[in-house]
Amino acid sequence: MKMATQSRHRSFSQVAILACLLAPLALAGAPQDELGTPYPPNIQTLKIPALNPIKVPVFASAPKFWLADVNDRSGNPRPLLVTAWDVYDADNRKDVLHGIYLEKRPVAIVQGAFDQALRQSGLEAAEASAADLTLHIYLLRFGITGRSGPDRLVEIELVAVLENPKTGETREIHALGTAVADHSIDEVRFARQLANAFASAVQQALQNFFWGQQLQQAISGLTSAAHAPSGTGSPVTAGGGRR
Amino acid sequence: MRRADRRTIFFVAPVLALLLAPASGPAKNPQRFQAIVVTRFTNAPDVELPPEASDYLYAELLTEVRQSGLAAEVLGEGEVIGEGEVGQTLIITGQFTHFDIGVNLAAALVVGVKLPKPHLELDATILRASDHEILGRVLHIKSSGAIYRDSANEVVKELEKIDSSGASEPDSAANRQFAGGRLRRQYVGGYITAIRPAGFSILDDQVDVSSATIRRSPGGIVLTEWLHSGHGNHGPPLLKPDDLKWGMLVEAKGHWISEHSFKADYVAVVSLWLGEKKIEGEAYFEGNPPDAPNIASGQPARLMVGGYTLNISTTTQRKWNPPAGGSLTGLRVKYTGTPNEDGTIDVRTLELGAPPPAAAFKLPGDFLVTQSTDSDTGTPGLEITEGPTVVNRYKLVTDPAVKDYVSRLGKSLLPAAIPDPLHAFGIQFLIIEDPEINAFALSDGRVFVTTGLLAAVENEAQLAFILSHETAHVLQSHAWRETVSTRPDRAAVTLAEFVEIAAGIGGYAIGTLAAEWTIAGAELSIYGHQRRFEEQADIVGLQNMIEHGYDPREAASFFRIDMERHGDRAGTSVWSDHDSTETRGSWLTDILAWEYPNHSWSGTKLDSAEFQQMKRALGPVDIE
Numbered sequence: 001m002k003m004a005t006q007s008r009h010r011s012f013s014q015v016a017i018l019a020c021l022l023a024p025l026a027l028a029g030a031p032q033d034e035l036g037t038p039y040p041p042n043i044q045t046l047k048i049p050a051l052n053p054i055k056v057p058v059f060a061s062a063p064k065f066w067l068a069d070v071n072d073r074s075g076n077p078r079p080l081l082v083t084a085w086d087v088y089d090a091d092n093r094k095d096v097l098h099g100i101y102l103e104k105r106p107v108a109i110v111q112g113a114f115d116q117a118l119r120q121s122g123l124e125a126a127e128a129s130a131a132d133l134t135l136h137i138y139l140l141r142f143g144i145t146g147r148s149g150p151d152r153l154v155e156i157e158l159v160a161v162l163e164n165p166k167t168g169e170t171r172e173i174h175a176l177g178t179a180v181a182d183h184s185i186d187e188v189r190f191a192r193q194l195a196n197a198f199a200s201a202v203q204q205a206l207q208n209f210f211w212g213q214q215l216q217q218a219i220s221g222l223t224s225a226a227h228a229p230s231g232t233g234s235p236v237t238a239g240g241g242r243r
Numbered sequence: 244m245r246r247a248d249r250r251t252i253f254f255v256a257p258v259l260a261l262l263l264a265p266a267s268g269p270a271k272n273p274q275r276f277q278a279i280v281v282t283r284f285t286n287a288p289d290v291e292l293p294p295e296a297s298d299y300l301y302a303e304l305l306t307e308v309r310q311s312g313l314a315a316e317v318l319g320e321g322e323v324i325g326e327g328e329v330g331q332t333l334i335i336t337g338q339f340t341h342f343d344i345g346v347n348l349a350a351a352l353v354v355g356v357k358l359p360k361p362h363l364e365l366d367a368t369i370l371r372a373s374d375h376e377i378l379g380r381v382l383h384i385k386s387s388g389a390i391y392r393d394s395a396n397e398v399v400k401e402l403e404k405i406d407s408s409g410a411s412e413p414d415s416a417a418n419r420q421f422a423g424g425r426l427r428r429q430y431v432g433g434y435i436t437a438i439r440p441a442g443f444s445i446l447d448d449q450v451d452v453s454s455a456t457i458r459r460s461p462g463g464i465v466l467t468e469w470l471h472s473g474h475g476n477h478g479p480p481l482l483k484p485d486d487l488k489w490g491m492l493v494e495a496k497g498h499w500i501s502e503h504s505f506k507a508d509y510v511a512v513v514s515l516w517l518g519e520k521k522i523e524g525e526a527y528f529e530g531n532p533p534d535a536p537n538i539a540s541g542q543p544a545r546l547m548v549g550g551y552t553l554n555i556s557t558t559t560q561r562k563w564n565p566p567a568g569g570s571l572t573g574l575r576v577k578y579t580g581t582p583n584e585d586g587t588i589d590v591r592t593l594e595l596g597a598p599p600p601a602a603a604f605k606l607p608g609d610f611l612v613t614q615s616t617d618s619d620t621g622t623p624g625l626e627i628t629e630g631p632t633v634v635n636r637y638k639l640v641t642d643p644a645v646k647d648y649v650s651r652l653g654k655s656l657l658p659a660a661i662p663d664p665l666h667a668f669g670i671q672f673l674i675i676e677d678p679e680i681n682a683f684a685l686s687d688g689r690v691f692v693t694t695g696l697l698a699a700v701e702n703e704a705q706l707a708f709i710l711s712h713e714t715a716h717v718l719q720s721h722a723w724r725e726t727v728s729t730r731p732d733r734a735a736v737t738l739a740e741f742v743e744i745a746a747g748i749g750g751y752a753i754g755t756l757a758a759e760w761t762i763a764g765a766e767l768s769i770y771g772h773q774r775r776f777e778e779q780a781d782i783v784g785l786q787n788m789i790e791h792g793y794d795p796r797e798a799a800s801f802f803r804i805d806m807e808r809h810g811d812r813a814g815t816s817v818w819s820d821h822d823s824t825e826t827r828g829s830w831l832t833d834i835l836a837w838e839y840p841n842h843s844w845s846g847t848k849l850d851s852a853e854f855q856q857m858k859r860a861l862g863p864v865d866i867e
Contacts, residue, residue, distance in 0.1 A: 057323070073694070073864060075676040077624035077638040078617050105620060140678075140865040146295020148361075148391050153299045159863035172863055176319065178302035180392075204305070204319060211322040 043098045044191035046082060048109055049199045056121035056210045061223050065123050066131030067114050068163075070107040074142045079105050082194065083144055083152070100191055102198075106142040110158065113202050117210065128165075132223060136161040144194075150183030154197040156205040162215075164222040171218035177205030272403060276314040277331035279402070280372065281305050283320055284337040284365060288499060289429050292342050294867070296363075296391075303395040304335060311399045329373045333405070335398060337367035345387065363390040367398045369405060378405050430464065431505050432494040433829035435487060436836075443487055445829045446803060448503050450495050455507040457482040464494040464511040482512060490833050491515055492826070522588055524549055525577045526779065527598065529658040529718050531570040538593070539565055545587075548576050549719070550782030552587040552838075562594040572660040573598040586838030603723030604687055612685060614639065614673075625675065625691075640674035640694060644860030648853050649674060649692055652703065653710040656791055661718065670714055678865035680805055684713040686722040698864035699804055703854040704788065704797035704847075711791075712784035719783065721776040777827070785831055794847040795835055802828030808866065 072079055084099040102109070114137065118124035125131035141157040156177040163170045181197035184190040209215060281304045283297045301320070309317045314333070318324065324332050341364035363386050369379035379401045386393040433445040442452040460479040487493070492514040495507040526549025534544035538555055546553040555561075565571060575596035580588040606612065608629070615626040615636065623639045640646060653672040661670070670688040678695040685691075690713045700706045716722070781798070788795045806824045 071862065072622075073676060073862070075638050075678065075694075077622055077636045078619065079622055080619045101619075136862075138863045140863070146293065146299055148299055149389060151389075153295050153302055155298055155302075157865070161863065174321075176298070178298050178305065180299070180302050180306065208319045208322060211318070213321055213323050216323055 041096065041099060042101045044100045044187055045103050046100060046191055046195040046198060047103045048195055048202070051113055051116065051199055051203050051206075053120055054113075054117040054203065054206050054210065056117055056123060057216075059123075059216075059219055061219060063123070063132035063219055063223055064125035064130060065118050065133050065135055066125045066128045067111065067118065067135045067137070068128070070111045070114075070137040070139065072105070072107050072142070073138045073140055074106065076106075076143060079107075079142075098187070100194065106139055109198075109202060110137060110139060110142070110156070110205075113206055117206055131165060133219070134163045134165050136163065144181075148180075152181045152183070152194065152197070154179045154181055154194070154201045156198075156201040158205060158209070160209060160215075162218045162222060167222075169222055171214075171222060173209060173212060173214040173218055175205045175209035175212060177201035177203065177208060179204065272311050272313050274312060274315055275406065276333055277328040278316040278318055278324060278333075278372075279308050279314040280318045280322065280324065280332060280334045281308060281320065282334065282336045284339055284367075287338055287340045290339050290342055292339055293361075296339065296342065299391045300365075300394060303391040304398060307392070307395040307399050308335070308402070311402065313399075313402055324372055332372035333378065333402070334370040334372050334375075335367060335402075336370060337365055337398075340364045340366055340383070360387055361390050362387045363394060365394055367394075367401065369398075369401060429498055429505075430494060430496050431507075431825065432464075432823060433492070433826040434833045435489050435491045435493060436829050436832050438487065438489055442484065442507070443493075445493075445825055446799070446806075446832065448505055448825070450497075450505045450507050450510075451500075452484050452487070452495070452507050452510055455484075455495070455497070455510050457484065457487070457510040457512065459515070460511040461513055462511075463513050464496050464509055479511075487512070488515075490837070521579070522551075522582055523577075523579050524551065524588075525575065525724075526550075526783075527573060527575050527719055528571045529783075530660050531572050535565065535571055538563055546576070546590075547786070549779055550715075550784075550786045553578060553580065553590045553593075554583070554587050555590050555593060559590045560592045565595060570660065571595070575599070584837075585840070586834075599720040599723050603720045604717075606685060606687055607726070612687075612689065625673070638676040640676050642860055645697070645857050646672075646674055648857040649697070649706075649710075651853075652706060653690060653714065656707055656711050656787055657714060658718070670717060672710070678867040680808065680866060682709050682713050684716045686717065686720075688717050690714060690717070694861065694864045695866045697857070697861055698866050699808070700801060701804065702797060702850040704793040704795075704849050705801040705804075706854065707791065707793045708784050708788050708795075708798040708801060711787035712780045715780040715783035715787070716776065719776070719779060721780070725776065778830070781827060781831060782834060785834065792848045794844050794849050796832075796844060797849065799828045799832045799835075802831070 080101045082100045082102055084097050086094050087096050087098050088094060104112075114135070115124070128134070138159045138161065139156070140159060141155045143154065144152045145155040146153040158175050160173045160175065161170050162173060177200070179197040179200035181190075181194045184193060281301060283301045285297075286292060305317055305319065308314070316328075341362070343362050345360040345362045346358070365384050367381045367384060368377055370376065371378055381397055381401045384394050384397045386397075431445065431448055431450060435443045436446055437444040439449060442450045442455075444450070458479045459482055462479075487510075491512050494511045494513060495505065496509040497505055497507040500506050528548060532538075532546050532548070534546060534555075537544040538546065538561065541557065541561070543557060544555040546555060565574075575598065577592075577594045577596060578588070578590050579592045580590040582588050611626075611628045613626050613628065615624045616622065617624055623641050624636045625639050626636045627634050650672040653670070657670060670690060672690045672692065674697065675691050675693050677693040679693050680696045680699045682690065682692045682696055690710065692709070692713075696709065697706070700709065785795050785798050788798060802824045806828065
């Protein structure tokens with residue numbers, strides 16, 4: 001009995017150490033993302049958590065924005081599919097695909113985030129005709145764009161075309177948000193981490209847009225004719241910080 | 244405590260400690276700075292990185308710096324620093340200096356599996372935002388584990404050394420090393436487009452050969468270097484700088500001094516002179532040549548085929564049995580000859596052959612490429628299927644202002660008569676939403692152009708060259724010739740490899756499309772591979788531009804754009820399927836100067852209002 005106990009202990013500790021030794025191998029062999037494969041069954045749906053309020057700069061010229069449209073130019077033929085991977089049966093034969101999907105289309109997620117930020121900051125025009133500046137958003141990247149070992153890099157890259165509706169003049173503003181989603185073999189946890197990474201990347205992309213020097217220069221350039229400029233449009237930090 | 248229990252604790256505790264240890268990350272620090280700005284690191288000139296590297300490190304830096312608690316705010320690239328914040332703000336910047344994919348030795352030894360173990364090196368610099376004074380610098384951060392996170396941690400450790408006044412003295416030794424830079428061996432290759440006092444030019448790049456060893460070596464720089472380093476008793480013949488001439492194909496090894504200035508150590512002359520090549524050609528007629536009756540009756544004639552003008556004399560040996568009263572369109576012509584200084588070819592032998600079979604204009608096996616719609620969102624796409632299985636799909640652009648314009652332009656460039664098998668549906672032009680600067684053609688006549696390419700081309704003439712090049716692949720049956728005629732031994736692996744490639748590469752991940760289609764092209768006969776076919780498509784495309792009134796110099800300009808974006812100046816490896824961008828651009832420049840010496844191209848077409856309208860409709864596009 002005693003021997004058996006010792007044997008079990010030894011066995012457990014050896015297994016544990018072996019597990020630690022092999023863990024990097026298992027991680028390195030994590031499944032490859034296969035976006036192109038056909039219609040993987042949906043095992044998890046990502047519901048992007050509510051974004052923290054995005055503090056928007058106070059611009060001296062206080063322009064009102066109207067978000068006209070959000071266009072997906074990310075090249076993804078299946079905009080809801082985030083990632084998919086093969087699942088193998090006991091005989092190591094390819095069995096089925098597992099897929100993780102977004103609950104909403106990328107354009108809807110980004111539109112919602114912009115709407116929320118503009119509304120909360122009082123920069124949203126009541127209607128299109130009342131806007132000083134019209135926003136056309138083009139999503140260049142939205143999704144997993146790389147990996148390091150098993151972890152995924154989530155990127156949201158967008159170009160906002162800011163238009164003065166009175167003059168038709170436009171300026172382009174690039175913004176980027178990135179986040180890393182740690183891998184987990186627990187699919188629910190992995191999906192949650194991915195959802196958080198998407199939220200974080202969207203949040204960062206919006207912050208990069210609103211606090212970018214490009215926006216400051218674009219507002220200054222586009223509104224200087226329409227408004228008698230009371231300043232350069234230069235933002236000042238309000239309320240002790242951005243977040 | 245029993246001995247067994249103690250032993251258990253001895254074994255298990257470290258394991259549990261490892262398993263339960265919190266996620267790696269720097270400990271919280273007292274807040275010292277108002278803000279820290281994180282920027283994306285750049286590449287040292289010859290460092291090839293995974294496409295995501297810069298953004299990945301950027302993401303990890305933002306996370307790790309935020310977690311460090313060193314600053315009240317962590318800002319991304321290009322964000323505004325408030326006026327009151329500048330004095331207390333730091334900027335993190337840096338450069339990737341090395342990357343290799345490596346092999347995980349532990350995995351190889353323990354389980355006999357070759358797994359990658361990437362290795363990354365970078366230099367990071369921490370600047371004071373107010374005056375860009377260097378406050379800290381970490382040179383040669385090396386990481387082989389979680390490469391981006393570990394690197395970000397090292398940068399944060401350096402940040403922690405800097406006090407809030409920013410009074411840290413920079414490491415002067417490190418500064419000197421950084422400022423001096425580290426010379427890295429690099430290559431440049433292509434056709435000499437001009438001779439200069441201390442060397443030569445390849446397009447815009449000036450190569451200084453004043454202290455270089457120059458050798459005649461058809462095997463290129465690798466063979467030259469190998470022989471020169473003592474591995475062979477008899478190296479290839481040495482040449483003097485004066486021996487270098489316009490039109491030679493060369494490779495050089497050395498280092499870049501500035502953006503377009505290269506100091507060479509070795510130069511290999513791969514081919515001596517454009518006009519000294521003995522030419523063996525094979526092409527299909529894209530129309531009925533006007534001199535066809537003269538050729539049939541043994542008279543002198545001029546024949547334009549495959550991008551070259553052939554001089555046929557009474558001494559030309561002919562095997563010429565044309566169909567009675569029929570057109571030569573689609574028939575094959577094979578010839579041997581010698582090029583003249585005026586760019587024409589004196590033909591020694593000439594043979595008329597059969598047209599390619601109908602199978603040459605079909606996709607092999609069970610493969611189909613069909614247009615589709617995503618069931619969830621209605622997004623238009625393109626599906627590659629093998630039997631019932633979809634192996635991959637791409638997003639199509641359906642905006643008429645883009646699609647119809649490209650289609651109109653492409654069709655306007657087609658020859659009046661096209662081979663019979665293509666008559667059923669003609670040649671189609673489709674736009675794929677992808678950032679790669681790329682275009683490719685299927686053997687069934689479908690030509691695909693990426694949005695990255697449409698955004699990158701500067702004018703209609705450049706786009707006309709690309710579309711002419713791709714349709715030349717179709718009309719010259721390059722896929723069929725490659726798969727059936729030139730590489731029958733590889734045909735058997737074609738389909739299996741295509742499935743593997745198409746299924747194994749992740750969907751729309753940036754940058755995979757070109758690789759996929761290029762690799763698949765080699766095996767499935769999706770065009771764009773063997774160098775001689777590329778060369779023929781280039782010269783046919785060039786001639787087609789000229790025939791349609793476009794400025795042919797824009798063909799080389801397109802390669803310049805690609806080169807500026809990707810820095811593709813690699814040597815012209817003789818084993819490569821594609822020449823480098825610089826080689827192709829310089830070859831077209833030399834061909835143009837050779838065939839049309841002193842010709843003025845003023846008054847030729849460059850652009851159009853429709854092209855600019857297409858650009859506006861396309862909107863902002865990612866280009867890679």
